[in-house]
Amino acid sequence: MNHPAHWTLSHALALHARTRPEHAAVICEERRTTYAELHRASNQVAHALRAAGVGAGSRVAYLGRECEHYYLTILACAKAGAVIVPVNWRLTPAEVDHILKDAGAELLFVDEEFRSTADQVLAGGSLQGLRAVVRLDGTGAGGRPDRGAGLRAWCAGAPDTDLAASAGPDDAVLQIYTSGTTGLPKGVVLAHRTFFTLPQATKDSGADPDEGIDWRAQDVSLVSLPGFGIAGIGWFLHGMCAGATNVVMPMYSAQEAVRLIEREQVTITFVAPAMLQMMLDERGVSAATFASMRKIAYGAAPISEGLLHRCLEVFGCQLAQIYASTEAGSVAVCLPPSAHRAGSVLLRAAGRACPGNEIKVIDREGRVLAPGEIGQVCIRTPAHMLGYHNRPEATAATLVEGWLHMGDAGYLDEDGYLFLCDRINDTIIVAGQNIYPAEVEKQLSEHPAVADAAVVGLPDARWGEAVHAAVVLRPGERASPRxxxxxxxxxxxxxxxxxxxxxxxxxxxxxxxxILRRAVREQLRAPGPGPEDRAGAVPAPAAAGQAPAGPA
Structure with a gap:
């Protein structure tokens, strides 16, 4: 096989299926899928996709939780030359409808759990280009629900032989929707190369892989963040490309995460800080609980120094912080394990550029600033997006001469460590989940009593940030927070x-x-900003110890 820089996801899966066919690729809810099984099943679905008229560049949407069927669908699209569009299952039917229309989805895979959402979208009749809807689940022996039975029935009769290569490393394979400051979701298009550049750059540079984010063939990787965002799907695909065993959680629960770490002897994972806190708060956990762990990567939200110190004491493994974005595709900046020392000033840093990447901080005129000067953070990485789907102007504004404008304000120190100060684009991050103020403000403004609204994030001890709304009512109108x-x-x-x-x-x-959101934040932090009612809530997960979904 040729150099990894020229690989696609199909190349990686075929290699592992040939060289370690019986090695577990995916473990989900007691079900184990080997690399050979994943390869054959994704071949069969790829043939069925081609037979259904799905070709190179076609968009295939997936509405459902993470499981082995989700990942074989991703890999089937890669083999067929199609682009997978994962849909956030937390969204309303109207939000799902917008994504499917914007993407031009030709086929939709849907979990039974979200069938009602899909039915409401389809009832609108606006998806003219949708060829088919495929139910993933069905009924098995004895009339019992069978995860994946619908998918198997749909592709029954299709061959499971290898397909001729239909995509190259620079071809699109993934389209993830992430809203911008306008509140309108944009499809970030990523190529196959995205998932090979960091490991290869680390190897080519001779950098110590322990000082960054590395995936190894012998790893057992816990995938605990949702697959509709780059944090979840990217973590899985990097692990798959390395040949690791991926332990997949359809929904994060701290209790279940701890159980899986012990039972499956998990060695590496990526989580949001709130998830770390929840695991540490689980009854009976100790350093022995996490004895199998070699590295925990964290990111997507601010982390307190107190929590970091507790992690250093209990987890007993390497800790590495990640700074990235959907547009960056892969890890852009990493605070290495060697910087995680109690009392170190570097614990307040985001990290340094990963091998193959560069950082610069610029002023409003685009001039590069000296160390210590605050400006806009820009990243150059070979893993970056191809662009925003059908939005050339937005692409040109974000990706300028190969540099991603990250929308964050920060500065570099003399040693190249990046320190973040604020988010230029006002994105709110609740337990790793991106929330965009303009989208919420638009809906609030449609209330007949609301004259004006601003939505900001304020610090929250449990979730990192919480969403707060500042509302101005129309003269003579009344509306309670509830x-x-x-x-x-x-x-x-x-x-x-x-x-x-x-x-x-x-x-x-x-x-x-x-609206000056920074001034709004300062006003709401100050005593007596106006009547406040905590009528809303960071949505309580289905069971104690669960966190909201991770990064988008």
Whole structure:
């Protein structure tokens, strides 16, 4: 096989299926799928996709939780030359409809759990290009529900032989939707090369892999973040490309995560800080609980030094912080394990550029700033996106001469460590889940009593940040925080609904009329910003010890 820089996801899977066929590729809810089984099953689905008229560049959507069927669908699309579009299962039918239309999805795979959402979308009749909807689940022996039975029935009769290569490393394979500051979801298109560049650059540079994020063939990797975001799907695909065993959680639960780490002898994982806190708070955990772990990567939200110190004491393994984005595709910046020392000033840093990547900080005119000067963070990485789907202007604004403009303000120190100060684009991150203020503000503004609204994130001890809404009511109108909460339900996903509502007389704006969210944050932090009602809530997960979904 040729050099990894020229590989695709299909190359990687075929290699592992040939050289270690009986090695477990995916473990999910007691079901174990070997690399040989994953290869054959994805071949069969790829042939069925081709037979259904799905060709190179076609968009195939997936609405469902993470499981082995999700990953074989991703790999089948890669083999057929199609582009997988994972859909956030937390979204409302209207939000799902927008994504499917924007992507131009030709086929939709859907879990039984989310069939009602799909039915509501289809009832709208707006998806003219959709060829078929494939139910993943079905009925097995004895009339019992059978995960994957619908998928197997759909591709029954299709061969499981290898397909001729239909994609190269620079061809699109994945389209992830992540909203921008306008509140309109944009499809970030990533290529096969995204999932090979960091491991290869680390090897080519001679850098110590222990000082970064590395995936090994002997690893047992816990995939605990949702697969509709780059953190979940990217973590799996990097692990798969390395030949690791991937232990997949359809829904994060701290209790279940601890159980899986002990039972499967997990060696590596990526989590949001809130998930670390929850695992440490589980009854009976100790250093012995995590004895199999060699490395924990964390990121997607701020982390307190107190929590970091506790992690250093209990987990007893290497800790590495990640700074990235969907547009970056892979890990862009890493705070290495050697920097994780109690009392070190570097614990406040995001890290240094990973091998093959570069960082610069620029001012408003695009000039590179000296160490210590705060400006906009830019990253150059070979893993970067191909662009935003059908949005050339947005692509040109974000990806400038090979540099990704990250939307964050920060500075570099003399040693090249990046320190973040604020998010330029005002994105709110709740337990690793991105929430975009403009989207929530738009829905709030549709309430007949609301004259003006600003949505910001404020520090929260449990989730890192919580969503707060500052609301100005129309003269003579009344609306309680609870009424505002109930108005939002069903319009946006529950995790986007504000935790608290602050009724103000006016909102701070600049001369051009733009809301000054930083000033709003400062006002809400100060004593007595106005009546507050915590009528909303960071959505309580289905069971104690669960966290909201991870990064988008």
């Amino acid at each position: 009424q505002l909460l109930l108005f939002l339900r069903g319009r946006i996903a529950d995790y986007k609904i504000p935790l608290a509502y602050h009724l103000l007389d006016s909102l701070p704006r600049n001369p051009s009329g733009k």
